Amino acid sequence: MSLVNQLKDQMKDAMRAKEKVRLGTIRMALAAVKQIEVDTRETLTNEQTIAVLTKMVKQRRDSLAQYAAAGRNDLAQIEAEEIQILEKFLPQPLTEEEIAALVDASIIEMSASSMADMGKVMGALKPKVLGRADMASIGAMIKAKLQ
Template structure:
């Protein structure tokens, strides 16, 4: 079994939500577990913490995109639901990095990769992504890297 601390934490949160009869929280936690199980069955692997973080990060991004679409469509009640789900998922992510920490990671990655042009952005992102996954908005990071390499 892969050593994962996040999956047991989420399992315990499910139990607590059941005991407290928190239906919305329970539904979101079960949705998270279902996604983990789907990936494990499809790929025949046991998820480790790094992969769990990537999945949670993707789920939050999906919720934010949906929230924006619902707001644009004039459906504030659905946008609010997406926001609540994103907040529950975010509880299991590590603390977010500050702008200065992200800048330092990007600067180090650019020097490590020896990148000097936008064509080498992939090399830099390959170094940056594992360090920032789940702790920062990858879209913003990508923009920052692109600006630095331009």
């Protein structure tokens, strides 16, 4: 079953259960997917849908940090709930050890030896960790290993 169909099924369940936050979050995710499909005139694959959901989670984490810093705990709580709902549709996150192993394997595979090769390593890793790890932390790990 495709990820979009899972989202639609969960939206129906949220409607039946009258869970407003969950329903609103799932509708927002489906709207983002639909917007990209309309813009590109093609149906998104599961990987592309995961990328959209990952971007939405990242945006909410940024908002959560800003709301918490401003002392707006009510808004921060809403963002935290939306993150939890969206993360249920993403693949299981990788552990630090798994990420380190993938980084090491990609560095060896690309024969990377300097910072000039960082882009090649990131390009090789991105499809492997899509939605399962933060690319910023992976970039920092690659940078540390290539220096």
